[in-house]
Amino acid sequence: MQRIALTLFIAFELCYYLLIAQTGIVEYFSSNILLIAPLPIGGIIGSVLSYALKINSAHKITLFLCFQLLVSFFYPNLSILMLFILGLSVGALAPLIINELKKATPLELGFALCISYTVGTFLFTYDVALRMPLAVGLSILVLLASTLLPHCVSTKKVSHSESFTLFAMTLWIFLDSALFESLSRDVSISIWRDGYSLEIALFHIIGVASALYFKIEKNQKELLIVILFALSYLFYFIQEALILSLIYPFVISFYNVVILQTLLQKELKTLSIYMIFIGWIASGGGLFVALENLTLFVPLVFLIALIKILNTQQIQHKEETCLN
Numbered sequence: 001m002q003r004i005a006l007t008l009f010i011a012f013e014l015c016y017y018l019l020i021a022q023t024g025i026v027e028y029f030s031s032n033i034l035l036i037a038p039l040p041i042g043g044i045i046g047s048v049l050s051y052a053l054k055i056n057s058a059h060k061i062t063l064f065l066c067f068q069l070l071v072s073f074f075y076p077n078l079s080i081l082m083l084f085i086l087g088l089s090v091g092a093l094a095p096l097i098i099n100e101l102k103k104a105t106p107l108e109l110g111f112a113l114c115i116s117y118t119v120g121t122f123l124f125t126y127d128v129a130l131r132m133p134l135a136v137g138l139s140i141l142v143l144l145a146s147t148l149l150p151h152c153v154s155t156k157k158v159s160h161s162e163s164f165t166l167f168a169m170t171l172w173i174f175l176d177s178a179l180f181e182s183l184s185r186d187v188s189i190s191i192w193r194d195g196y197s198l199e200i201a202l203f204h205i206i207g208v209a210s211a212l213y214f215k216i217e218k219n220q221k222e223l224l225i226v227i228l229f230a231l232s233y234l235f236y237f238i239q240e241a242l243i244l245s246l247i248y249p250f251v252i253s254f255y256n257v258v259i260l261q262t263l264l265q266k267e268l269k270t271l272s273i274y275m276i277f278i279g280w281i282a283s284g285g286g287l288f289v290a291l292e293n294l295t296l297f298v299p300l301v302f303l304i305a306l307i308k309i310l311n312t313q314q315i316q317h318k319e320e321t322c323l324n
Contacts, residue, residue, distance in 0.1 A: 005148035006104055007112045008141065013097055014116035016068070016138040019123055020075065020131060021090045022283075023184065025083070027128045028076040031185070031291055038080050042087025043280045050092040051272040058149070061096050064089040065143045072135035076128065094279050095271035098263050103150050106212050109260065117204035117253060124192040162218045164262045166274060170282045171305055172255045175229045175298065177286020179236060179248070182295045189239050196245035203246050207253025211261075223309050225255045230302050237296075 021039070029035045046064070053060055068089040071082050078086065101109060123134070183190060191200060216224070228251035235244040259278070263271060289295060 002148055002150040003105075003108060005145045006100065006150055007108045007115070009145035009149060010097060010101060010104070010109075010112035011115035011119070012138050012145065013093060013142045014112070015119050015123075016135065016142065017090055017094075018116070018120040019126075020072070020135045020138070021086060023124065024076065024128045024131050024135070025078070025086070026181075026287070027184075031181075031287070033288070033291065036083065038084040039087040040280045040284055042084040042089075043091030044087075044276050046088040046091025046093075047095060047272045047275045047279065049088070050095045050275075051269045053092075057096060057099060057268075058146075060092065061100075061146050062143070064092045064096070065139065065146060068093070069136065069139040069143060072132065072139045075132045075135045091275070091280070094275045095268060098260065098271055098275075099268050100149060101260065102264055109257075110208050110212050113208045113253065113257065114205045117208070117249070118201045121192065121197050121201045121204065121249075124197075162221070162258075162261065163265055164218070164222065164258065166277060168222055169259050169262065169274075169278050171301070172225060172229070172259070173278045173282035174286050175233075175301065176252060176255070177283040178289040178295060178298055179229075179232060179286075181287050181290030183236065183248075185290060189236065189241050189244070191241050191245040191248070194241055196241065199242070199245045200249045203249040204253045207250040208257055210250070211254045211257035219309065219312065221258060223306075225251060225258070226302060226305050226309065228254070230299075233295075233298060233302075 025036055025039060050060065055063075067085050071078065071086045071089070074082055104112070126134070184192070228247060232244060232248040232251060235247065263274060266274065289298065
């Protein structure tokens with residue numbers, strides 16, 4: 001029962017973040033950065049509090065979930081204070097959830113991500129103004145699941161063999177956020193609203209499974225993620241919705257598993273700092289790019305990333321040659 005609770009705890013809080021804190025709030029407030037600013041400000045402070053608050057993790061989780069539930073009753077008509085409290089709660093819960101993931105097996109991690117991506121995909125088109133029952137329901141389910149979490153780390157832990165840099169993870173989140181926010185606003189090619197939900201959900205699941213069970217070298221994995229993002233942007237620019245609905249969900253799931261495998265190696269204090277960059281600054285930067293119609297300039301980022309990856313590979317090759 002504890003293993004099921006852990007899976008549902010992770011899955012439903014991820015659904016809450018996607019459907020309420022991310023798409024729900026942003027769309028309801030018409031993407032007005034000034035109006036929604038208390039949310040990311042609260043999120044950054046919440047990330048710090050997840051470590052700085054000197055009570056045990058279980059009590060922190062309960063406290064911030066209660067804040068989340070309280071605010072959910074007033075969704076979507078949230079005041080500046082409520083937006084700040086919502087940001088505070090989801091910001092604090094993000095590193096705490098990743099810390100709880102250390103107790104999960106690869107199978108449990110995979111199931112949690114697949115549930116969240118599938119639910120999020122099929123509910124994405126649900127009217128944001130009518131999501132209050134969903135916000136309350138998800139918060140209650142997560143709160144109930146949190147009371148049954150296992151106390152011990154699984155003997156079959158998620159693989160932690162590779163560690164990617166904060167730069168690489170921030171880059172991936174930025175690329176994802178910029179494309180996601182652009183897609184969700186583009187009336188000519190919105191893959192979620194154009195009848196591709198089944199394909200999107202399926203390739204999310206394939207992406208999770210591929211990242212967990214297919215072993216490739218670190219540099220090749222980093223290059224693969226950048227190439228898949230480049231293809232996603234290409235098919236977005238040329239308006240190929242079907243192919244985009246296959247490649248983009250795959251790379252989202254794939255890179256998120258890779259990021260989680262890296263973050264699971266970190267202590268809570270480091271997690272809280274990392275989440276400020278990859279959870280708020282990178283996603284905020286992507287939102288800004290989408291709102292200012294700067295998406296056409298994103299390919300310059302791919303060029304920088306590709307040069308960096310190839311340079312790193314060349315340095316490593318030279319080091320290996322010298323050793324031999």
